[in-house]
Amino acid sequence: MKKNLYIKTYGCQMNVYDSEKMATLLAPMGFELNESMNDADMVILNTCHIREKASEKLYSELGRIKELKIIRQTQNKDMMVVVAGCVAQAEGEEIFKRSSCVDMVVGPQSYQNLPELIAKAARDKKIVIDIDFPTISKFDSLPQAKVKGVSAFLSIQEGCNEFCKFCVVPYTRGEEYSRPTMEVYREALALASQGVMDITLLGQNVNAYNGLDESSQVSNLGKLIKMVAKIDGIKRIRYMTSHPRSMHDDLIDAHGTCEKLMPFLHLPVQSGSNQILKSMNRKHTIEEYLIHIEALRKARPDIAFSSDFIVGYPGETEEDFQKTMQIVEEVNYAQCYSFKYSPRPGTPAAIMSNQIPEDIKSERLLRLQNLIAAKQSAFNQSWIGREMEVLFEKNGKYKGQVVGKSPYMQAVHLSDGEKYLEKIVKVKITKSIANSLDSVVA
Numbered sequence: 001m002k003k004n005l006y007i008k009t010y011g012c013q014m015n016v017y018d019s020e021k022m023a024t025l026l027a028p029m030g031f032e033l034n035e036s037m038n039d040a041d042m043v044i045l046n047t048c049h050i051r052e053k054a055s056e057k058l059y060s061e062l063g064r065i066k067e068l069k070i071i072r073q074t075q076n077k078d079m080m081v082v083v084a085g086c087v088a089q090a091e092g093e094e095i096f097k098r099s100s101c102v103d104m105v106v107g108p109q110s111y112q113n114l115p116e117l118i119a120k121a122a123r124d125k126k127i128v129i130d131i132d133f134p135t136i137s138k139f140d141s142l143p144q145a146k147v148k149g150v151s152a153f154l155s156i157q158e159g160c161n162e163f164c165k166f167c168v169v170p171y172t173r174g175e176e177y178s179r180p181t182m183e184v185y186r187e188a189l190a191l192a193s194q195g196v197m198d199i200t201l202l203g204q205n206v207n208a209y210n211g212l213d214e215s216s217q218v219s220n221l222g223k224l225i226k227m228v229a230k231i232d233g234i235k236r237i238r239y240m241t242s243h244p245r246s247m248h249d250d251l252i253d254a255h256g257t258c259e260k261l262m263p264f265l266h267l268p269v270q271s272g273s274n275q276i277l278k279s280m281n282r283k284h285t286i287e288e289y290l291i292h293i294e295a296l297r298k299a300r301p302d303i304a305f306s307s308d309f310i311v312g313y314p315g316e317t318e319e320d321f322q323k324t325m326q327i328v329e330e331v332n333y334a335q336c337y338s339f340k341y342s343p344r345p346g347t348p349a350a351i352m353s354n355q356i357p358e359d360i361k362s363e364r365l366l367r368l369q370n371l372i373a374a375k376q377s378a379f380n381q382s383w384i385g386r387e388m389e390v391l392f393e394k395n396g397k398y399k400g401q402v403v404g405k406s407p408y409m410q411a412v413h414l415s416d417g418e419k420y421l422e423k424i425v426k427v428k429i430t431k432s433i434a435n436s437l438d439s440v441v442a
């Protein structure tokens with residue numbers, strides 16, 4: 001019997017990837033993905049715990065779901081509510097206490113058990129929880145996801161051993177695990193056979209990838225990228241998220257020699273101050289970070305960078321913050337994400353005594369975001385009149401208009417472009433508007 005499945009995904013690309021896997025895993029049980037929550041037989045919330053705001057989204061959504069579930073029950077229909085992802089891992093049983101409509105809590109390392117857990121919940125009519133970190137990899141038991149479109153994510157590494165003092169990821173995703181190179185290669189082949197051209201290799205600490213190759217030797221991300229690049233159908237390769245500490249020569253070489261590796265790298269630095277980096281346990285200095293940037297620019301002169309920044313980390317002085325502003329000036333980022341420091345339960349920074357008042361955090365964030373916006377706009381403007389290759393992925397807002405992705409992840413519009421859908425086309429940039437570019441075929 002066909003059942004409606006609704007999945008809502010929060011947080012990072014890893015969650016997007018996991019949600020696709022969950023949907024594929026549940027399809028043989030009769031679950032069909034549906035856009036609307038109202039008539040869902042099962043709702044999965046794939047959650048994020050990274051900042052307080054991200055976490056709280058779960059509970060406001062559960063409030064809404066509870067009402068829907070009650071309405072369905074009056075119609076004699078059930079709705080199974082599953083909380084998955086990083087909040088599930090971090091809060092576990094607490095979730096049942098805070099919200100009575102939840103039937104199941106399942107952590108990111110246990111998705112392969114979902115069919116069994118669902119059967120158990122339905123049979124016993126009891127709440128079910130699975131937040132173990134199993135010894136066998138979940139990747140072995142998850143099916144190949146069916147993807148739509150020409151871009152896809154591929155998880156190659158999960159978990160993090162870095163323990164930055166502000167971050168929950170090592171606790172929610174567990175220890176670093178890298179998939180063997182052949183497993184990644186086979187999944188990339190399968191994606192290519194579904195028409196995928198643009199692939200993003202994912203990992204919480206992706207450039208620390210150390211999966212085993214065919215001869216059981218430890219490989220690295222640089223080598224893996226070159227391997228994936230051999231697949232004809234794959235035209236563009238990206239990877240995220242990297243730690244500056246794990247940049248290595250093979251990877252820099254891949255940037256210099258592998259045409260398919262896009263000239264855009266998200267390399268989060270978090271702060272421009274060595275003092276703060278040290279207190280965050282980032283294990284590198286600003287000088288070392290800049291050496292990587294320089295080496296990457298030398299290998300691939302057209303490369304552009306993005307970063308994440310945290311402002312108002314415990315103990316951050318105005319002087320530290322100025323150093324963050326300076327690094328944005330110096331690297332000339334094409335784009336950046338920036339956040340106010342959010343104390344997370346169980347992380348060392350949350351109990352540091354020198355917390356920064358909220359108003360100072362807000363004020364610093366505003367200054368930083370203004371600078372970042374100016375840099376992004378300058379980068380976009382610099383493309384006006386120049387040519388670039390764009391992969392057009394979907395229809396735009398206006399009739400005949402299509403939208404694509406530039407090598408630098410900018411959204412690029414093209415009018416009367418339907419015949420270019422799912423193709424890489426050389427265009428000339430004519431205009432830069434807010435966060436996107438307009439183009440004509442070159």
Ligand code: SAH
Pocket residue numbers: 050051166167168169204205241242243268270308309310339340341342343344
């Ligand atoms: N693995 C990635 C990032 C994972 S989290 C890395 O090492 O960069 C994504 C971003 O969220 C981080 O880069 C950081 O800027 C931000 N972040 C993580 N914990 C945070 C916290 N407690 N408060 C505010 N921002 C945080």
Ligand code: SF4
Pocket residue numbers: 160161162163164167168169170204205243
């Ligand atoms: Fe979190 Fe640091 Fe690991 Fe990134 S490297 S996931 S910020 S602990």
Ligand code: F3S
Pocket residue numbers: 010011012013014015047048049050085086168169172173204
């Ligand atoms: Fe959020 Fe977990 Fe990703 S905390 S950012 S969903 S790894």
